Amino acid sequence: MPAKLIHLTDPHLVGPGGRVHGLDPRARLKACFDHIAANHADADLCVISGDLSDSGQPESYGVLRDLLDGFPLPVRLMLGNHDARAAFRAAFPDQPVDPDGFVQSVTDLDAECLVFLDTLDGGHLHGRLCERRLAWLSVRLDEAAGRPVSLFLHHPPLVAGLPHFAHIMLVDTAPLMDLLRRHGRVRHLFLGHLHMAVSGTMDGIPFTVGRGTCHQMQPTLDDPRATFVDGTPSYTVALYDDPDLILHEVEVPARGPVVGLAGQPAQP
Numbered sequence: 407m408p409a410k411l412i413h414l415t416d417p418h419l420v421g422p423g424g425r426v427h428g429l430d431p432r433a434r435l436k437a438c439f440d441h442i443a444a445n446h447a448d449a450d451l452c453v454i455s456g457d458l459s460d461s462g463q464p465e466s467y468g469v470l471r472d473l474l475d476g477f478p479l480p481v482r483l484m485l486g487n488h489d490a491r492a493a494f495r496a497a498f499p500d501q502p503v504d505p506d507g508f509v510q511s512v513t514d515l516d517a518e519c520l521v522f523l524d525t526l527d528g529g530h531l532h533g534r535l536c537e538r539r540l541a542w543l544s545v546r547l548d549e550a551a552g553r554p555v556s557l558f559l560h561h562p563p564l565v566a567g568l569p570h571f572a573h574i575m576l577v578d579t580a581p582l583m584d585l586l587r588r589h590g591r592v593r594h595l596f597l598g599h600l601h602m603a604v605s606g607t608m609d610g611i612p613f614t615v616g617r618g619t620c621h622q623m624q625p626t627l628d629d630p631r632a633t634f635v636d637g638t639p640s641y642t643v644a645l646y647d648d649p650d651l652i653l654h655e656v657e658v659p660a661r662g663p664v665v666g667l668a669g670q671p672a673q674p
């Protein structure tokens with residue numbers, strides 16, 4: 407059996423009854439949680455890669471706590487630029503942090519080493535790792551010598567063709583990529599922040615950006631304006647089937663109605 411991991415991102419929760427761009431972030435995340443519980447309760451871990459909250463209010467983290475009550479999977483929560491570290495830690499004291507108090511941690515998934523980074527640079531839209539967080543990562547990668555690593559961070563180190571994000575990506579890209587290159591077995595980057603599905607390679611390392619569960623963006627490659635759309639919430643199912651990693655994107659609800667069954671005669 408392959409190990410199974412669920413990746414969600416950017417739920418942008420607000421306090422009870424609140425909306426974001428006219429959308430109900432709680433209802434959309436709950437629909438994903440319900441779908442995961444019904445279809446992937448056997449998964450080993452669920453990761454939410456930041457922008458848990460829309461503006462870091464304690465009430466929004468309370469909404470997340472309530473939604474996770476009874477959720478069948480262990481959950482690793484991460485921070486994005488819309489989060490507030492102190493409010494998050496007050497609401498989730500059980501989530502691991504590094505010795506400096508950053509919401510960074512590491513765990514194993516069979517042979518895979520999973521590393522979760524905290525790129526929040528309070529008050530800024532861009533992401534930052536800083537010397538202390540990079541030093542922590544360097545030690546973790548040394549400890550994982552020879553093992554494949556999956557790295558999770560909210561801010562993409564770099565993505566070409568998105569002018570809106572040109573100045574709000576990760577600012578420590580060069581030292582991060584140096585560390586990843588030195589380790590040599592970083593298998594995949596799981597990312598958020600962009601609110602759209604993007605995949606490819608960065609310096610030879612495959613990556614995927616989740617579309618998120620709340621408002622989404624269209625990939626307007628030559629337009630610096632951010633245009634949000636009411637897209638379908640989605641999450642990613644990652645199957646670690648050594649030596650392979652397979653990623654399935656799941657939309658909630660499915661994009662259209664059932665119109666037939668494979669192997670059955672088509673309906674007129």
Ligand SMILES: [Fe+2]
Nearest residue numbers: 416457486599
């Ligand atoms: Fe976001």
